[in-house]
Amino acid sequence: MAVVEFTVNGTARRVELTADPPLLHVLRNQLDLKGSRFGCGQEECGACMVLVDGQPSYACTLPAADLSGKTITTVETLSDPAGPHPLYQAFLEEQAGQCGYCLSGILISAKALLDHNPEPSRAEIIEALDKHLCRCGAHGRILRAVERAGAMLRAQTMKTEG
Amino acid sequence: MISNTLPPSLVENPNIDQWLAFPPDGTVTLRTGKVEIGQGLLTALIQIAAEELDVELPRINLMTASTDAAPNEGYTAGSRSIEQAGVSIRLVCAEVRKLFRDAAADRLGCDPAALQVVDGTFTLGTASTGFDYWRLSDAVDLKRRASGTVPAKDPAQHRIIGTDVPRIDLPEKVGRTPFIHDVVVPDMGHANMLHAKLLHRPRRDAKLVEWDEAAVSRAGLGQVSFLTDGDVVAVMGDDEHLVARAFDKLCERARWEGGFDLREEHQEASSLMDFEMAPDRVVERGARGDVPVVHEIEGTYSRPYIAHGSIAPSCGLALFQDGKLTVWSHSQGIFFLRRSIALALKLPIEAVIVTHHQGAGCYGHNGADDAAFDAALVAMRNPGRVVRVQWTRADELGVAPVGAASLVRFRAGLDADFRPVDWQFDVWSPTHGNRPGMYGAVNLLTANALSDPPNDPPPACVADEGGGGATRNGVTLYDLPYQKLVHHFVRQGPVRTSSMRGLGAFANVFAMESFIDEIAELGGMDPVTYRLMIMKDPRARGVIEAAAKMCDWFNEDAVAPGATRGFAFSRYKNVAAYLAMAVEVVVEEEVRVTRAWCAVDGGLVVNPDGARNQVDGGVIQAISWALKEQVKFAQGKVASDRWEHYPILRFSEVPEIETIFVGDPHDPPLGIGEVSAGPTAAAIGNAVAKALGMRLRHLPLTRERIMQAMLEA
Numbered sequence: 001m002a003v004v005e006f007t008v009n010g011t012a013r014r015v016e017l018t019a020d021p022p023l024l025h026v027l028r029n030q031l032d033l034k035g036s037r038f039g040c041g042q043e044e045c046g047a048c049m050v051l052v053d054g055q056p057s058y059a060c061t062l063p064a065a066d067l068s069g070k071t072i073t074t075v076e077t078l079s080d081p082a083g084p085h086p087l088y089q090a091f092l093e094e095q096a097g098q099c100g101y102c103l104s105g106i107l108i109s110a111k112a113l114l115d116h117n118p119e120p121s122r123a124e125i126i127e128a129l130d131k132h133l134c135r136c137g138a139h140g141r142i143l144r145a146v147e148r149a150g151a152m153l154r155a156q157t158m159k160t161e162g
Numbered sequence: 163m164i165s166n167t168l169p170p171s172l173v174e175n176p177n178i179d180q181w182l183a184f185p186p187d188g189t190v191t192l193r194t195g196k197v198e199i200g201q202g203l204l205t206a207l208i209q210i211a212a213e214e215l216d217v218e219l220p221r222i223n224l225m226t227a228s229t230d231a232a233p234n235e236g237y238t239a240g241s242r243s244i245e246q247a248g249v250s251i252r253l254v255c256a257e258v259r260k261l262f263r264d265a266a267a268d269r270l271g272c273d274p275a276a277l278q279v280v281d282g283t284f285t286l287g288t289a290s291t292g293f294d295y296w297r298l299s300d301a302v303d304l305k306r307r308a309s310g311t312v313p314a315k316d317p318a319q320h321r322i323i324g325t326d327v328p329r330i331d332l333p334e335k336v337g338r339t340p341f342i343h344d345v346v347v348p349d350m351g352h353a354n355m356l357h358a359k360l361l362h363r364p365r366r367d368a369k370l371v372e373w374d375e376a377a378v379s380r381a382g383l384g385q386v387s388f389l390t391d392g393d394v395v396a397v398m399g400d401d402e403h404l405v406a407r408a409f410d411k412l413c414e415r416a417r418w419e420g421g422f423d424l425r426e427e428h429q430e431a432s433s434l435m436d437f438e439m440a441p442d443r444v445v446e447r448g449a450r451g452d453v454p455v456v457h458e459i460e461g462t463y464s465r466p467y468i469a470h471g472s473i474a475p476s477c478g479l480a481l482f483q484d485g486k487l488t489v490w491s492h493s494q495g496i497f498f499l500r501r502s503i504a505l506a507l508k509l510p511i512e513a514v515i516v517t518h519h520q521g522a523g524c525y526g527h528n529g530a531d532d533a534a535f536d537a538a539l540v541a542m543r544n545p546g547r548v549v550r551v552q553w554t555r556a557d558e559l560g561v562a563p564v565g566a567a568s569l570v571r572f573r574a575g576l577d578a579d580f581r582p583v584d585w586q587f588d589v590w591s592p593t594h595g596n597r598p599g600m601y602g603a604v605n606l607l608t609a610n611a612l613s614d615p616p617n618d619p620p621p622a623c624v625a626d627e628g629g630g631g632a633t634r635n636g637v638t639l640y641d642l643p644y645q646k647l648v649h650h651f652v653r654q655g656p657v658r659t660s661s662m663r664g665l666g667a668f669a670n671v672f673a674m675e676s677f678i679d680e681i682a683e684l685g686g687m688d689p690v691t692y693r694l695m696i697m698k699d700p701r702a703r704g705v706i707e708a709a710a711k712m713c714d715w716f717n718e719d720a721v722a723p724g725a726t727r728g729f730a731f732s733r734y735k736n737v738a739a740y741l742a743m744a745v746e747v748v749v750e751e752e753v754r755v756t757r758a759w760c761a762v763d764g765g766l767v768v769n770p771d772g773a774r775n776q777v778d779g780g781v782i783q784a785i786s787w788a789l790k791e792q793v794k795f796a797q798g799k800v801a802s803d804r805w806e807h808y809p810i811l812r813f814s815e816v817p818e819i820e821t822i823f824v825g826d827p828h829d830p831p832l833g834i835g836e837v838s839a840g841p842t843a844a845a846i847g848n849a850v851a852k853a854l855g856m857r858l859r860h861l862p863l864t865r866e867r868i869m870q871a872m873l874e875a
Contacts, residue, residue, distance in 0.1 A: 099200025100335025
């Protein structure tokens with residue numbers, strides 16, 4: 001049986017793999033991290049998005065076996081009740097969702113964007129999220145929520161630096 | 163107030179204790195049979211209860227709908243949840259507040275009118291009386307029929323209704339695990355969960371002739387087992403990934419023969435004319451007067467089959483234990499699903515419990531009920547195991563019911579002033595209502611593929627009393643002396659069709675409001691001016707005038723350079739909310755909607771931010787339908803069974819939307835969840851007609867259709 005060792009949300013994990021599963025299966029069924037969602041299994045909706053070494057990646061197709069030594073970040077780091085990320089707060093403040101199923105992946109892509117571009121334009125946010133599908137039509141609110149989260153992060157940074 | 167004016171939810175569930183209880187822990191237990199499908203309903207219902215009881219929001223526990231513990235409120239559909247559940251809860255809570263206040267006054271020997279309620283406690287002036295709902299619970303027996311005669315609060319007194327209370331369910335839905343897909347049945351964990359996937363027929367009545375068990379088993383590393391019955395094969399196993407691998411192989415190796423000969427030509431609404439029709443159903447309103455017809459006009463319009471396209475594939479859970487079958491489902495109609503499951507599995511109805519568990523956004527009869535039955539079928543053969551069935555994307559886009567195609571024709575005879583004096587609406591369409599339980603049928607996908615299938619009657623359509631299916635919004639609200647409706651019911655279309663947001667209203671409002679613009683153009687009149695000329699209903703005029711004002715309609719300089727605008731109006735089902743809107747579009751190779759303005763009269767709006775989310779979301783979904791979406795068929799199956807082949811609107815294509823509510827809060831709340839779809843398509847069609855100088859009458863308005871129309875012109 002193959003084994004993979006990687007870091008998930010800051011914790012070193014060792015996972016036994018059966019029949020080359022995608023990362024999403026390992027996260028949801030073996031590591032009990034069910035915030036990342038199954039939407040299509042074909043890299044076409046973005047519901048499963050996670051960060052692999054900081055890059056947004058489709059967990060639904062990514063073979064877990066290829067991730068040895070990698071650092072994986074899932075939405076649980078953003079929605080943690082003990083210390084939610086400004087993105088989580090901003091999405092609630094804007095009531096940026098209807099059903100919410102698409103939001104996990106969107107939060108991840110938004111985090112990747114804000115990590116390297118703390119003050120993105122509307123066009124840059126749209127570009128970062130355009131691979132994500134939302135069927136309820138909460139798009140406008142989601143864009144405003146990412147803008148709000150950016151402003152919150154910048155305010156935090158100023159406070160720290162000040 | 164007499165009982166027949168009560169909302170149907172309260173007529174069917176007349177006792178107060180079916181809705182409300184005050185457990186000793188100081189909370190309020192509130193029950194509803196309606197379910198959350200991403201529309202924010204639960205929050206609105208809690209607001210109504212908190213308002214009428216005068217308790218703070220956190221005290222209220224709204225119980226999950228379950229067939230063993232909730233009032234039976236039928237389907238969560240038709241934009242009726244606030245009108246039915248909301249109004250029922252409003253009446254029940256107003257009555258309960260009065261019953262307890264009278265009981266408190268009796269104990270205190272004071273005038274009930276002197277008592278106030280502050281967060282559930284009765285006060286005299288600012289002083290607590292020591293009595294509250296909980297302490298008085300022995301004094302008031304809630305096992306009684308609600309009279310519905312106690313008036314709800316005057317809107318001027320509202321503290322909670324009409325405010326933007328944040329969604330109670332959203333904190334869990336932002337990156338946590340609230341969905342049925344995430345459930346681990348308590349104390350059972352993964353170890354006891356049995357994953358299953360079921361092969362579904364690619365077309366009606368197809369026969370499975372071969373599937374290569376050995377190859378499928380190898381793909382599952384020999385760690386999967388099978389259930390076969392008729393044309394059904396289920397792959398089962400403890401490891402979801404191995405089940406998925408085996409299922410992929412099963413889909414690849416399954417060979418189907420026979421059944422309905424589904425071809426590419428069937429994907430066009432024009433092919434509906436080739437199917438068998440029921441006898442024409444004709445409804446006439448008013449009387450054809452003797453005003454001579456001076457101008458005649460006719461237009462034929464269509465919409466194709468449209469997929470629900472929920473972002474989550476449907477999921478069902480089931481457990482058969484001690485003779486009881488418990489099913490968890492994101493169905494919109496748990497009581498009907500319970501009946502259908504019991505009938506299909508030949509169980510007594512008392513042996514089946516269906517409990518709602520939230521899924522992803524739901525816009526009608528998608529795969530939820532079918533996935534629940536898939537799980538139930540497997541559970542019956544695996545007692546003691548919690549069975550989890552998660553559909554694939556190909557299932558969700560390929561075998562779930564789709565919204566029905568419609569072909570619509572309007573004909574009008576106009577007088578010298580271009581007022582319609584003769585008017586006929588014809589619609590050709592298959593059923594728009596094929597849910598479990600409708601017209602008595604079981605209506606479950608896998609049940610019909612079993613060796614001993616239920617004896618379902620052929621489909622009917624939604625009756626006019628239920629808002630109509632294909633004919634929904636076919637009757638016009640404009641002030642016409644005479645109108646004739648002709649329903650050509652396609653007995654059985656090429657694929658399984660059922661309810662999808664707005665049902666026939668999407669095609670009919672698109673067609674009617676395009677046609678109104680065409681008449682205005684014929685008469686050389688502004689489309690908004692013409693609408694006001696033939697509309698008397700003051701609330702309809704109110705939204706039309708408000709939307710025109712929002713976008714500065716009559717000021718041509720307000721239109722962005724290179725853009726055109728279109729206008730449309732509708733009152734959903736002619737009984738729910740009113741909406742008028744304008745859109746601005748840019749037509750280059752493709753149509754791009756850049757802005758939208760909506761004015762809505764929904765009477766009393768419980769949660770304006772939630773209502774705005776619904777209206778705006780409906781606009782975005784309908785832009786997607788109008789510009790991009792069509793279910794495609796090829797080689798005996800649905801070919802558009804992945805997002806690549808069924809594109810929907812993306813972030814880069816979504817307009818700025820402004821929505822205002824202009825209704826009077828003294829008017830009863832009216833359903834707003836489906837009001838924006840039809841007008842959105844019509845407003846786009848009208849704006850595109852202006853941009854091109856020619857009219858496109860068949861959805862979707864894709865680049866190909868624009869090019870084709872221009873070539874033909």
